[in-house]
Amino acid sequence: xxxxxxxxxxxxxxxxxxxxxxxxxxxxxxxxxxxxxxxxxxxxxxxxxxxxxxxxxxxxxxxxxxxxxxxxxxxxxxxxxxxxxxxxxxxxxxxxxxxxxxxxxxxxxxxxxxxxxxxxxxxxxxxxxxxxx
Numbered sequence: 001x002x003x004x005x006x007x008x009x010x011x012x013x014x015x016x017x018x019x020x021x022x023x024x025x026x027x028x029x030x031x032x033x034x035x036x037x038x039x040x041x042x043x044x045x046x047x048x049x050x051x052x053x054x055x056x057x058x059x060x061x062x063x064x065x066x067x068x069x070x071x072x073x074x075x076x077x078x079x080x081x082x083x084x085x086x087x088x089x090x091x092x093x094x095x096x097x098x099x100x101x102x103x104x105x106x107x108x109x110x111x112x113x114x115x116x117x118x119x120x121x122x123x124x125x126x127x128x129x130x131x132x133x
Contacts, residue, residue, distance in 0.1 A: 002092040006129045009091070012059070013052065014122035021118040023104040026054040026083040027064035037063040039074050052121055053102040056087035101128055108133065 013021065020043065022028060027038030030047030040058050042048045054064050063071045064083050072078035080086065088098035100106045101124070104115035111124040127133070 001097060001129070001132075003129050005091050006125055009052070009056065010122040010125035010129075013055065013118050013125065016055070016118040018116075018118060019047075020049050021051070021116060021121065022049040023051045023115045023121070025049060025066040026051055026068035027058060028066055037065050037071060037074060037076060039063040051102070052125070053083045053087035053098075056090050057083050060086075060090065062086070097128070097132075100133065101125065 028047075028049040029036065029038050029042065030045045038048055038050060038054065038058060040061060043050075043058065050058055050064070053068070057064050057070050062080055063074055063076070065071075065076075068083035069076075070080040070083050070086055072080055084098055084102045087093075087102065088095070091098075093101065104112060107115060107124055108127065111120055111127070114120045115124075
């Protein structure tokens with residue numbers, strides 16, 4: 001685990017507006033009918049939201065679908081991989097750590113109830129850095 005990157009991610013997520021964070025989507029476009037992916041330039045568009053792994057890959061310059069497919073560009077021509085795999089690689093998480101962090105159903109009890117709150121998600125990230133779980 002890259003603790004420095006994890007803590008920087010927690011600081012970033014903590015500042016995300018509530019309506020821009022949702023653990024139910026890797027990337028949720030504001031208007032899914034006209035666009036299936038979220039890219040970095042979309043993050044300021046009203047109605048756009050990402051989860052923890054979604055923000056990791058979007059901030060690396062990739063585009064992500066709600067289901068976690070990552071593309072190099074908006075036209076979805078160059079498939080890169082799955083969001084959780086790429087985010088885990090970026091944060092140097094093993095597969096168990098990635099599953100524990102990127103899917104809120106696996107979060108410790110104290111974080112589950114308000115998983116779509118970015119401040120709670122930031123606390124979850126810091127908890128993992130401190131405890132390894």
